[in-house]
Amino acid sequence: MIRLEHITKTYVNAGKKFNAADDVSLEIKKGEIFGIIGFSGAGKSTLVRCINLLERPDSGRVFINDKDITALRGAELRRQRKKIGMIFQHFNLFASRTVLQNVIFPIRYNGLSAAERRKKALELLELVGIADKAGAYPSELSGGQKQRAAIARALASDPEILLCDEATSALDPQTTEAILKLLKSLNAKLGLTIVLITHQMNVVKEICDRTAVMENGRVVEQGDVFEIFANPQQPVTRSFVDTTSCLSGINTLIEEKSPLVQLKPGQKILRFKYLERSACEALVSTISRKFNIDLNIVFGSIEIIGDNPIGGLVVIADGNEDDIRAAVKYLCDINVGVEVILSA
Amino acid sequence: MREFFESIMPNVIPKLPALWNATLETLAMTGISALYILVIGMALGILLTVTKKGGLLENAVVYRVLDIIINLLRSVPFIILLFLLIPLTRIISGTSIGVAGSIFPLIVGTVPFFSRQAEAALAGVNPGLIEAAQSMGCSKLGIIFRVYLRESIPALSRGITITLINLVGLTAMAGAVGAGGLGNFAYVQGVQRNYYDIIVAAVIVLVLIVQVIQIIGNIIAKKTEK
Numbered sequence: 001m002i003r004l005e006h007i008t009k010t011y012v013n014a015g016k017k018f019n020a021a022d023d024v025s026l027e028i029k030k031g032e033i034f035g036i037i038g039f040s041g042a043g044k045s046t047l048v049r050c051i052n053l054l055e056r057p058d059s060g061r062v063f064i065n066d067k068d069i070t071a072l073r074g075a076e077l078r079r080q081r082k083k084i085g086m087i088f089q090h091f092n093l094f095a096s097r098t099v100l101q102n103v104i105f106p107i108r109y110n111g112l113s114a115a116e117r118r119k120k121a122l123e124l125l126e127l128v129g130i131a132d133k134a135g136a137y138p139s140e141l142s143g144g145q146k147q148r149a150a151i152a153r154a155l156a157s158d159p160e161i162l163l164c165d166e167a168t169s170a171l172d173p174q175t176t177e178a179i180l181k182l183l184k185s186l187n188a189k190l191g192l193t194i195v196l197i198t199h200q201m202n203v204v205k206e207i208c209d210r211t212a213v214m215e216n217g218r219v220v221e222q223g224d225v226f227e228i229f230a231n232p233q234q235p236v237t238r239s240f241v242d243t244t245s246c247l248s249g250i251n252t253l254i255e256e257k258s259p260l261v262q263l264k265p266g267q268k269i270l271r272f273k274y275l276e277r278s279a280c281e282a283l284v285s286t287i288s289r290k291f292n293i294d295l296n297i298v299f300g301s302i303e304i305i306g307d308n309p310i311g312g313l314v315v316i317a318d319g320n321e322d323d324i325r326a327a328v329k330y331l332c333d334i335n336v337g338v339e340v341i342l343s344a
Numbered sequence: 345m346r347e348f349f350e351s352i353m354p355n356v357i358p359k360l361p362a363l364w365n366a367t368l369e370t371l372a373m374t375g376i377s378a379l380y381i382l383v384i385g386m387a388l389g390i391l392l393t394v395t396k397k398g399g400l401l402e403n404a405v406v407y408r409v410l411d412i413i414i415n416l417l418r419s420v421p422f423i424i425l426l427f428l429l430i431p432l433t434r435i436i437s438g439t440s441i442g443v444a445g446s447i448f449p450l451i452v453g454t455v456p457f458f459s460r461q462a463e464a465a466l467a468g469v470n471p472g473l474i475e476a477a478q479s480m481g482c483s484k485l486g487i488i489f490r491v492y493l494r495e496s497i498p499a500l501s502r503g504i505t506i507t508l509i510n511l512v513g514l515t516a517m518a519g520a521v522g523a524g525g526l527g528n529f530a531y532v533q534g535v536q537r538n539y540y541d542i543i544v545a546a547v548i549v550l551v552l553i554v555q556v557i558q559i560i561g562n563i564i565a566k567k568t569e570k
Contacts, residue, residue, distance in 0.1 A: 052479055078481035085479075092476035095570050096495050105490070106480035137570040157480070 001030040001193050002051060002161065007060035009046050009217075020046035021057065022217035028195055028210075030160075033187050035204040035225070036197040037240060038214035044197040047214070048163050051195060052084045053077060064161070082106065085154030089166035091146040093138040099125065099149045100134040106156045124152040128182060144175035151182065155190075162186070164196035168203055180206050201240040205229065205305055213237045229310050230275050245301040247271060250314045253298075254342060260298065263316065263344035268324055269298070273312035273337035283336065284313070291327040293319030314341070353541040359533055366519075366529035367549050373443050373515040373525055374553075377450035378508055385455045385507070388414070389462025390488060400474070400484050417456040422514050425453050426521055446515065446523035454511050461503030465496040498569040505561025509554050516550060526550055 009021040020043040028034045038044045049055035050062060053069065061070045069080050093102050103121035112120065125131045128148040130141075138146055147167060154162060164183070168176040184207045186192050198204060204211050204225060212222035213236060220234045232238040242248050250269065253261050261269060272283065288295050299314040317324050331338045350357060388410060394400040395407040420428065426449050433440045433448045469492055477491045493500075519527025526546045534542035 054475060054478055075483075078483060081479060081481035086476070088472060088476065090472055092470070092472040094473060094491065094495060096497060096568065105477075106482070108490075139570055153480075163479075 001065060002026075002028040002195065003063040003066075004047070004050065005061045005063070007047065007050050007057045007062070009043075009050065009055060009057045019043070019217040021050065021060075024060070024214075024217070024219050026212055026219060026222070028193065030193055031187070031191050032209045033184070033194040033196070033207050035208035035211040036195065036214060037199065037201065037204050037211060038197075039199055039236070042214040043217035044214050045165060046217075048165055048195060048197045051161070051163055052081050052086060054086075082157040083159050084161045084163060085157070085159035086163040086165065087147065087150045087154050087167045089169050091138070091143075091150045091170075093146055093149055093153070095138055098135050098137055099130065099141070099152075102138070102149055103153045103156050106153060110157065121152070121156065124155055125149070127155075127186075128152045142175075143171050144178060147171065147175075147179050148182065151179075151186070155186070155192075159192070161193045161195065164194065164198075166198060167196060169198065169200065176200075176203070177206075183207060201244045205244055205303065213240065226305050226308055226310060229305055230273075244303070245311060247273075247299055247301050247312055247314055249299055250341060261316070261342065263342065264318070265344050266321065267316050267318045267344045268340055269314065269342040270317050270328070271312060271314050271337075271339040271341055272331065273339070274302070274310055275335050275337050283331070284315075287327045287330065290330070291319065291323040293317050293323050293327060312337070353545060355533075355537075355539040355541050356545045359529075359542060362533065363526075363529060363545060363549065366524065366526045366546070367553075369443050370512065370515050370519070370525035370527075370550075370553070373446050373450060373518070373523065374508065374511050376443075377447050377454065377515075378511060380447075380451045381454045381458050381507065381511065382504065384451070385458030386462050388455065388459035389466060390492070392459065392463045393466040393492065394484075394488065400487060414456040414459060417452065418460075422449075422453045422517055423521070425449060426518060441522045443524050446518040446525075450511065450514055450518060453514055454507060457510060458503070458507040461507055462500065465499035465503045466492050468499050469495045498565045501561055501564040501568065505558060505565075508557045508561075512550060512553055512557070 004024055004026045007021045007024045011018045011020055022043070024047060036044045036047060046055050050057050053062065057070065061068050063069070064080070064084070069077070072080055094105065097105065100118070100121050103124055104117050107117055107120065122131060122134060125134055128151050130145050130148045130152070133141060133145055133149070138149065141149065168179050171179060180203060183194055187194050196203065196208070208225050210223060211225050211228055212219045213228070213234065214220065215234070215236045221228065221232070221237050228237060229241055232241045250261070250271065263269070284295050284297070287293065294317070296316040296318070297313055298316060302309050302311040317327070328338045328340070356363065392407065392410055395403040395410070397404070429449045429452060430440045433445055436448050437444050439445045473491050473495060474487055477487050482490065515523070515525050516527030516530070519525035519529070520531045522528065526549055530543045530546035533539060534546065
């Protein structure tokens with residue numbers, strides 16, 4: 001659906017060159033929700049703007065439905081942009097227009113009659129759940145309502161693609177959740193392909209099918225969200241994954257010599273990580289029964305991503321040295337990652 | 345009432361018809377030149393906005409040239425500009441005196457000021473809105489009219505208010521050198537004859553005009569601010 005080929009974009013700031021996009025190639029499939037994640041300055045904003053050519057890449061090409069849109073100019077490009085909706089971190093609603101007028105804005109000159117435009121806009125407001133705010137001005141809306149209005153406006157010209165530029169970064173956690181649900185339902189209902197950029201890993205975890213991790217203008221890692229979460233390869237990916245889990249909290253406890261982790265002889269602190277989609281067996285009871293060891297759970301973080309559990313446990317295992325070793329071997333065999341963090 | 349008025353402004357009563365006439369002249373000078381100033385200044389303000397770095401139609405040459413001309417004109421005091429422009433005014437307006445002769449210098453003197461006011465108002469439009477409109481496939485002309493102008497109405501109406509008030513002041517100055525209006529009335533009938541009450545009467549009318557402009561401007565700015 002969307003194919004980026006060798007996109008490069010360089011800015012010169014105060015005489016210094018800055019690679020906002022450095023030979024980025026990506027393919028986004030029809031109907032999927034694709035997340036681009038990175039810290040600020042990683043170049044994700046630039047990359048998403050290359051998809052509708054708000055930023056024209058220095059080199060590289062952008063294909064949408066196999067059409068090279070980097071070749072388009074003027075009116076042709078504007079027609080193409082109508083097929084790509086976009087929403088923003090700060091909503092960018094027209095303050096001088098009511099919500100309804102904002103939604104009508106993009107379809108004002110598309111040949112529909114005034115009554116048809118109005119009807120369409122009202123239907124969209126219904127779809128995003130703020131039909132009652134049609135006559136309100138943006139300044140009278142909450143952040144979540146503003147983003148809903150912006151989504152309705154972005155959908156007015158029936159786009160196939162919706163680009164979301166940090167669309168939830170200015171919202172509180174509850175509102176973020178609600179907007180993400182809305183995006184997911186639009187994806188399902190309308191078959192909308194959604195590309196979203198974010199610095200919040202939980203956004204990716206929540207709704208994305210696939211993701212790309214950006215750092216210094218490059219895509220350092222990409223793939224299925226589950227794979228990325230289960231097996232982060234790059235340090236930057238690992239740091240994002242860590243933000244959604246509490247498992248690394250054990251390191252802090254050890255550093256602080258917390259009484260919780262003062263081990264008695266024979267005890268070990270282990271970290272289990274679910275690496276495979278099948279990891280929903282009764283792990284803890286199985287190994288304590290089978291190997292006669294006691295397991296005390298210190299931390300646990302298990303989330304469901306794309307219908308599969310992901311995460312892990314930090315436990316204090318108490319038992320015979322050989323039994324613990326055998327248990328670790330057993331776990332490795334069934335593809336659970338095990339790490340001995342501390343031995344007494 | 346009339347007696348009280350006679351006692352504090354004895355010289356104004358016989359000059360009331362002239363005062364009325366002068367008021368109409370001031371309003372005419374302000375109104376006619378304002379039409380030109382708002383149209384030309386707005387066009388230049390838009391041109392400055394879109395040609396500046398990062399603008400919709402970025403063009404360093406056009407921006408630089410306009411910028412320099414506007415700065416040059418703004419640095420000439422109006423009273424000097426009036427005299428400097430006399431030959432040109434004669435060619436354009438056919439005369440350099442009276443209301444007709446004052447319009448051209450008023451336009452030249454105020455357009456640069458208003459184009460800066462317009463530029464500042466348009467600069468206040470959130471660039472995110474321009475980006476949003478572009479993402480919706482809006483044309484450049486569409487962005488100018490449907491986003492820049494529409495979104496800056498409150499700021500523009502404040503800029504227009506300041507400009508008109510300035511303009512009233514300049515008409516009085518033009519009047520003092522022969523253009524008619526309240527400035528001329530105050531100078532010829534008041535200053536030269538040493539009739540202090542006539543000067544005061546002219547000032548009162550000017551203050552009233554400025555107040556009315558300010559109040560209307562405030563109402564429009566408030567009404568359009570959402």
